[in-house]
Amino acid sequence: MTKKPVKIVTIGGGSSYTPELVEGFIKRYDELPVKELWLVDIEEGQEKLEIVGNLAKRMVEKAGLPMKIFLTLDREKALPNADFVTTQFRVGLLDARIKDERIPLSHGLIGQETNGLGGMFKGLRTIPVILDIVKDIKKYCPDAWLINFTNPSGMVTEAVLKYTDHTKVVGLCNVPIGMQMSLALMLDVPPEKLRLQIAGLNHHFFATDVFLEGKSVMPEVLEKYIAFSNEYAIKERMAMMKASRENIGKEGHKAEESLSKTPMLMPFSEAFLRGIQAVPCGYMMYYYHTKEMLEMEVEEYKQGNVRAEVVKRTEAELFELYKDEHLNIKPPQLEKRGGAHYSDAACNLIASIYTDKGDIQYVNCKNNGAVTGIDNNSGVEIAAVITADGPKPMAIGTLPPTIRGTIQNIKAFETLVCEAAVTGDKNIAITALNNNPLVPSDTMAAEIFEEMLEAHKRHLPNFFK
Amino acid sequence: MTKKPVKIVTIGGGSSYTPELVEGFIKRYDELPVKELWLVDIEEGQEKLEIVGNLAKRMVEKAGLPMKIFLTLDREKALPNADFVTTQFRVGLLDARIKDERIPLSHGLIGQETNGLGGMFKGLRTIPVILDIVKDIKKYCPDAWLINFTNPSGMVTEAVLKYTDHTKVVGLCNVPIGMQMSLALMLDVPPEKLRLQIAGLNHHFFATDVFLEGKSVMPEVLEKYIAFSNEYAIKERMAMMKASRENIGKEGHKAEESLSKTPMLMPFSEAFLRGIQAVPCGYMMYYYHTKEMLEMEVEEYKQGNVRAEVVKRTEAELFELYKDEHLNIKPPQLEKRGGAHYSDAACNLIASIYTDKGDIQYVNCKNNGAVTGIDNNSGVEIAAVITADGPKPMAIGTLPPTIRGTIQNIKAFETLVCEAAVTGDKNIAITALNNNPLVPSDTMAAEIFEEMLEAHKRHLPNFFK
């Protein structure tokens, strides 16, 4: 049976990430013959869409492939007959993210894209838009898979699972594959020989087992991880990652060198690592080094260097590069943007669904019993077999109490944010915040919520009905 | 069938609470004919045991009842044929509690008897002793019920359920009955007409429904609770409760007056209360007003007035009173000690088991499926029917996400503390701390743990094997 060629629609096509995606499709053309790639954006993003779209066209032309690139502001025109719809937009653009980060910090609380106050507001803005897109998918291309990269990716997947009947949805993130790469470096083995058992939620998971050619090497991983952790104080490590991301002078160079050996890993206490017998994902530093992360973020806040501000500058530079009519490949600077392995994760997933490959990938999908104690119809981030019928999570069973509590806690937070996003219920939103360990005061939660609600008013119509 | 008269053994008999218990038995003699009350204590507590024991004897004599009081340091002599064994001891006495509170505060973290670092260390000291007592119960009086008041009462119950096969165990606390009393005052109805649906854990529960003569009055309760909450800022309220407890001058008097109408209730934001549709127990202020509670405790720390220090002074005064050979009733000053309704909760439970009464009380017992998502063999704090076969919890089913996460989180914390207490595994202990929302840094958790371990060395033999 020969397969029909593929039509892909990318909502938020004007994103700076798009060249990564295009590169991914070009590299995999033999396996995944993308015939049409529709880049869709909103009016506000038209300029970027054109810059990125033209670069995409040049890239395809250089590759000499019969892949057609379409640019449009009209989603309804793009969707019919789509096989895959990818979503990577940012409601309110980076300015909204700047508010997500700066307002909480102005009150001394962590503002971060997927955790705490910032993450919640990103969810509140994004979920209604995604649910609208799903409505259009049901109408124009009901057999299409929705592949979501928009953060908070876990909550977005949860919302689609709980509030629509479109079951063809997968949420993606590059953190698990990044951890696999990092652990491969640490063990000095090729990354494709590793496989992780992932348990938890988007940006809130642990690798509870690590297999090298299928055999558990967890004891070795733990010893190396502990040795690495003992080498670094958390603050030093954070400074190093920051320096590397921003590549500042000599400091940056030195950081790059060190990080080239243990990228994306954060140190934790030896006792904790021995206690959990697992590798925490990098975002766990927000939960287990809350104090230190807050101190660092306050510093960035004071300097006008919160992550969104840095990204905004990087993006401006990227778009300058993209404009260059001689550029016909993905510019290497894009990797600094923070989306390492993003293209691989996305294109591998799409290719495996398309070809019914049956390989194992890390995705956000319906739990279906794989993790005991999480509702069957809730989303989890997990290792799953990717088939043409979608991801099939491999059952993990009961989580040990060492990691069960925090996962349940954040799952409750996510569930409440989804409910608040859909209903516009302020009380549920503030209750969600009170369920988040990064928010230490009900009084503050209620106050800051009102301030952020006002600041994001334009993008939160459900709260102003 | 006439019932045989009752033999009770109280471990920690020299406690300042004992006169409450004795008063409770005297008041209920017709229903619960206590023939023998054995007060057991350790050598270090011998003096107090004698003071309290003599007061107890005078109380019984005044009541003119054939109840015999025995004082002993020899547990094995006391236990044979006991019907109920109550436990109310404090390993390391109040000096240990002072350390539990002051050491964390010296690092800027909440130190509190059942939450966070202090609570964990109390658990680590207490659980092995309780398990030893259970061993003796199995040997000398295997049909006896173990009624535990020693904090952390939830963890202690959990440890007995998980690490012994003695199923006759109930953990008690006066907070739920205190909430019932407070809500009755708020609604202006007799407390016995109210019944709460309690969901959660010891010192970590919510009333998810309130029944007046069996009909839900939750909407009215919530409105009144919100009105009350809106009246108070959390800090003001905390100051008021503190003043009342210490009864300082005019301030104290004014506080008493206000508190006489809404005792034991703490204000939360209107949004949160509407979000959870439940009444949080007072200890929830540690979790939802962490910032404010910490500020208050730091203040007390600086003044040498952490709760344990205050209690130590109060106790010294109480024992002075107890020594008075003319005193033959429970002195009214005891109520200030913090154990209001303690006697009622304890004696009611014992009486209902003894008489198979079938009334509903709030206890810590085996979940048995009553709360979905908590292991069947774990403990919960819940409304249960009290029979001669013990408490039978009434099924609550699925917890809403508004309160599920935090309960799961603290249950994981409790489970880990029990494991650490039994095994002496430092890594599990520090992992437990990292699971507690009051501990904001893995690094600090590991450091402070070592300091406290050293400070409590004498009482933590499992960690120094």
Place this chain on the structure above:
Amino acid sequence: MTKKPVKIVTIGGGSSYTPELVEGFIKRYDELPVKELWLVDIEEGQEKLEIVGNLAKRMVEKAGLPMKIFLTLDREKALPNADFVTTQFRVGLLDARIKDERIPLSHGLIGQETNGLGGMFKGLRTIPVILDIVKDIKKYCPDAWLINFTNPSGMVTEAVLKYTDHTKVVGLCNVPIGMQMSLALMLDVPPEKLRLQIAGLNHHFFATDVFLEGKSVMPEVLEKYIAFSNEYAIKERMAMMKASRENIGKEGHKAEESLSKTPMLMPFSEAFLRGIQAVPCGYMMYYYHTKEMLEMEVEEYKQGNVRAEVVKRTEAELFELYKDEHLNIKPPQLEKRGGAHYSDAACNLIASIYTDKGDIQYVNCKNNGAVTGIDNNSGVEIAAVITADGPKPMAIGTLPPTIRGTIQNIKAFETLVCEAAVTGDKNIAITALNNNPLVPSDTMAAEIFEEMLEAHKRHLPNFFK
């Protein structure tokens, strides 16, 4: 707070059982002041309604109570302001039950009112009518409790729980209280001193523990039950019960004598009783003595004496008695009808809800986690505390594998019957039959289903849409 007097509406008021119910209300008038009792029936039942209604009026008059009896064919007129709606009707009257029993037997299969083919068809006829009644309750008296005695009582409760949002529903049956009475006779203790732990479904439960004044006497119960079982072969026992029910000559008398000591208990093998460590309810003979029960029923079938035929004759006699204008009490012959303790079960339940009594009764209600493995929103038959907020089942936890499989199996059967009743889906109905252990052949299931569908056509409109 004085309570307002009670209005009760009885759907199927013309039933021969009604005098039991009226007697129950009269006896409890002080506790449960029934001011209005509306007996509602359909046109077909008008004559019986009047006979029974007039008897009811004479009974109330004799008792000298201000209880008003209303007779009507108009449900909508009866319902407004009702506090309790009881349902005890029989769709298609006894002639339908005769078909339920005779058609399966004509094919060599058990036809029985709540099990197998007969039970399923009774469910299919009854559930849509009940759901209609619930619609009217929501409209005319949304605060009323629906107390259902109509068989299959478990399925009816399940259907209301699953297919309506009226949560105030309780299903009743006299089998559990009958077991309590029988075991009390067996132990020679007053029945009110016993309490059973009931696990399972309507007509499909086990007593997994038996408490005498709150202490488990299960070992003694088992030994006595085994001794009793060893005394009887199952066939002899069945003959005895049949003789007693029909009171045939000397045989009947002898049976009565024996049964007066162990009524309603059926013998099982010693090994099985020791294996399950539980007391099976009498209906379990259909599942564990399928062969013997079938042989007996085939015999009855040949003689024109299937249960429905016997009952029809008994009822005709009863109505003759009821017509007697001098009769102003419940005639003692009614007890033979098979509804022993029916009045007690019903009136006790209503009284305990009305008075928020908090006693323990056996009911069909929402599981809510009480039995692990049964969906939280499914119905179970269980010991529950009866409050003004309805029954609160006491958590039982995990069922042992000795009884878990059959309960899960019949629960699946019930669930499928409810679905078939609501949707009129023939395939689901036949699948339900294939799930029932009394139906040994898919081929026969499909064939007999068609025959019965045709026979009951008039009362199964959902299957002929």
Place this chain on the structure above:
Amino acid sequence: MTKKPVKIVTIGGGSSYTPELVEGFIKRYDELPVKELWLVDIEEGQEKLEIVGNLAKRMVEKAGLPMKIFLTLDREKALPNADFVTTQFRVGLLDARIKDERIPLSHGLIGQETNGLGGMFKGLRTIPVILDIVKDIKKYCPDAWLINFTNPSGMVTEAVLKYTDHTKVVGLCNVPIGMQMSLALMLDVPPEKLRLQIAGLNHHFFATDVFLEGKSVMPEVLEKYIAFSNEYAIKERMAMMKASRENIGKEGHKAEESLSKTPMLMPFSEAFLRGIQAVPCGYMMYYYHTKEMLEMEVEEYKQGNVRAEVVKRTEAELFELYKDEHLNIKPPQLEKRGGAHYSDAACNLIASIYTDKGDIQYVNCKNNGAVTGIDNNSGVEIAAVITADGPKPMAIGTLPPTIRGTIQNIKAFETLVCEAAVTGDKNIAITALNNNPLVPSDTMAAEIFEEMLEAHKRHLPNFFK
């Protein structure tokens, strides 16, 4: 990383199946270099071991491979350093199976190798021997995988999971792969393009979805299955399969022809198939055509042709063939023995574990949450990803009520048989029988149990301690 060559130990090496296994290893030598194959048997089986062993040696020699065959009666000598231990023995040989089948039939009940009375006794004989083997594995080759083909394969796996701490165990059966082959024939597609979603237990599962190149083709499968079912009456189909198995004259030939298109499928009613929306495994005919299966078996019983008797004759013929010193390949007659695909299933599993292949196979393994409602540590038959760390079942979630009840029922039966096998508790064994739908009478269960216990006395030491 090059892998070390493989050592395999086959317990019951003298089985007539062994040539299949040897053929499988020979065919896969490149992928799975078996260096040593130890065939182990007991004294009673020495002659057969030598016949089969010599054939195996000739087969290897012909293939020209450096695979060494060892024959021994001494398990302890064979096990050290084994990588895989396969078990395919028959406690009590075919004579025991003849009793398993004939004794129940002499009482009019189905006697069958994995269902009902016969299956239970096979379990009771086999499980203790398997647990002994596991003890030896723990001692001599703790890293070896136990691959079990001995029936009842599901119970054997369950027993190892529940009563040992050896987690490296997989139970195998050829029925799921046989269903895949049959459905491929039915759909006229290559079998390797199909993948089944299997839900249930060994010999008691349903295919709840069928994927062709990863896309569900369940609707088409159902229509074809229904068309096939409508073509055959169950009795005719059974006769056909029997004739084919025994290849009797013209009848057999005709059967072969028909069966070549739909092998191993049994007809069910259209309504049932539409109701369950699943494909029942062939053994389900015992549960859904109990009546018809019993009639056929009674016929076979009368003719001295119960399955075990037929197999015994076939085996005698096979061993005659095996003795032929010129035979150096697997004789084609072996396929009639009933083990089609057996070699493939076994060797594929071993190869995929050895190479960490990550393909999907149907196995019996720990549920781990994959099927909601079955205990996490119980066994299920399921589609799993095969890795070097063993099978990882893909989560299925909640079973629909159409198939949930019977699976739960048989799981309870299996659990009880395991318990009885380990403890020798007669009461549990008889309770197990009462839980089996093929046993219609507690009285008969108890009686026949005693007769079979006596007949198998020699092989049931746990019951005669």
